[in-house]
Amino acid sequence: MTTSLLRVDNLSVVFRRSGRPAVHAVDDVSLTVAAGRTLGLVGESGSGKTTVGRCVVGLQSPTDGDLFLDGRSLGHKRTRADHRLIQMVFQDPTSSLDPRQRVIDAVGEPLRVQQGAGRRLAREKAREMLREVGLTDALVDRFAHQLSGGQRQRVVIARTMILRPRLTVCDEPVSALDVSVQAQVVNLLAELQEQSGVGYLFIAHDLAVVRHIAHDVAVMHLGRVVESGPAEDVYNNPHHPYTLALMSAVLTTEPDGRGEQRIVLDGEMPSPSNPPEGCSFHTRCFRYEKLGRPGRCRQEVPASISLPKEQRHKVACHFPTEVSVNPSGRRTC
Ligand SMILES: Nc1ncnc2c1ncn2[C@@H]1O[C@H](COP(=O)(O)OP(=O)(O)O)[C@@H](O)[C@H]1O
Ligand SMILES: [Mg+2]
Numbered sequence: 001m002t003t004s005l006l007r008v009d010n011l012s013v014v015f016r017r018s019g020r021p022a023v024h025a026v027d028d029v030s031l032t033v034a035a036g037r038t039l040g041l042v043g044e045s046g047s048g049k050t051t052v053g054r055c056v057v058g059l060q061s062p063t064d065g066d067l068f069l070d071g072r073s074l075g076h077k078r079t080r081a082d083h084r085l086i087q088m089v090f091q092d093p094t095s096s097l098d099p100r101q102r103v104i105d106a107v108g109e110p111l112r113v114q115q116g117a118g119r120r121l122a123r124e125k126a127r128e129m130l131r132e133v134g135l136t137d138a139l140v141d142r143f144a145h146q147l148s149g150g151q152r153q154r155v156v157i158a159r160t161m162i163l164r165p166r167l168t169v170c171d172e173p174v175s176a177l178d179v180s181v182q183a184q185v186v187n188l189l190a191e192l193q194e195q196s197g198v199g200y201l202f203i204a205h206d207l208a209v210v211r212h213i214a215h216d217v218a219v220m221h222l223g224r225v226v227e228s229g230p231a232e233d234v235y236n237n238p239h240h241p242y243t244l245a246l247m248s249a250v251l252t253t254e255p256d257g258r259g260e261q262r263i264v265l266d267g268e269m270p271s272p273s274n275p276p277e278g279c280s281f282h283t284r285c286f287r288y289e290k291l292g293r294p295g296r297c298r299q300e301v302p303a304s305i306s307l308p309k310e311q312r313h314k315v316a317c318h319f320p321t322e323v324s325v326n327p328s329g330r331r332t333c
Contacts, residue, residue: 130155
């Protein structure tokens with residue numbers, strides 16, 4: 001068996017603040033990222049994705065659980081090398097950049113700070129890196145505010161990749177960008193992965209964004225992974241009603257072969273400070289209603305179970321559906 005680049009075992013994060021109920025932001029999450037591959041971590045806002053990402057880069061301490069890089073425990077104290085090997089790209093490129101810094105110095109800075117490189121060497125390497133991310137030499141002396149959103153995110157990516165990380169957490173890296181440039185930035189990330197072999201934990205609230213970059217997908221709802229597996233299997237054969245609902249934002253459904261129907265979830269995601277008993281999705285689940293509200297959904301937390309045909313495809317639902325996608329892209333339940 002090959003060792004995963006990143007392994008997260010039973011990660012939980014509870015935020016406790018005096019006088020307020022505890023927030024169960026991440027609840028027993030396990031996932032892996034293979035070397036040079038991309039795991040898409042998808043779910044609505046507030047499902048705990050950023051908190052998982054922050055634990056992976058060491059910005060947040062887990063309440064419980066373990067993290068491993070190349071099979072080695074990351075423990076509580078990270079080394080300088082760990083910080084170089086695991087980087088993070090945030091959603092908003094503007095707040096990731098110092099407005100007083102020129103592009104070339106912003107990109108070279110990590111080499112100076114983390115590796116003690118001199119100014120000249122850092123600038124030389126930064127210039128090379130900026131070309132790799134598709135920014136011309138004409139832009140290197142500009143300040144962040146003189147760039148477009150897409151160019152700014154390219155600068156942030158250059159600043160991250162210059163350290164040659166093994167793993168990068170990309171936290172909604174294109175959500176703040178115009179739709180027209182989102183694909184370009186996703187393609188850039190894919191190219192950089194091919195060249196450098198970096199692994200990505202790619203966070204998105206939308207399954208469509210990760211479709212073209214993710215090799216594997218994990219779907220999160222209210223702090224838990226409800227479905228995960230190879231991207232092809234999850235997209236073509238989703239089993240969890242929540243995955244189906246997220247997908248219906250991308251594709252239209254034909255549950256009975258009659259007309260198109262979009263699955264609309266009942267209400268907002270419940271609060272992680274007061275999650276429902278049993279399956280945390282049951283209060284919004286159309287299958288729960290259709291099946292006559294089975295008591296099991298209210299009483300028992302569903303375990304994550306491998307599907308018989310594809311062991312890596314797992315689903316945490318008492319009554320998973322089998323859905324196939326026909327070649328026209330329309331699905332039938
Ligand atoms: N530092 C914090 N203190 C208290 N609650 C937090 C903190 N950070 C995140 N949360 C809460 O944890 C939940 C998950 O947040 P987050 O990981 O940011 O989700 P996502 O990235 O999927 O939108 C949310 O309810 C959020 O309000
Ligand atoms: Mg987030």
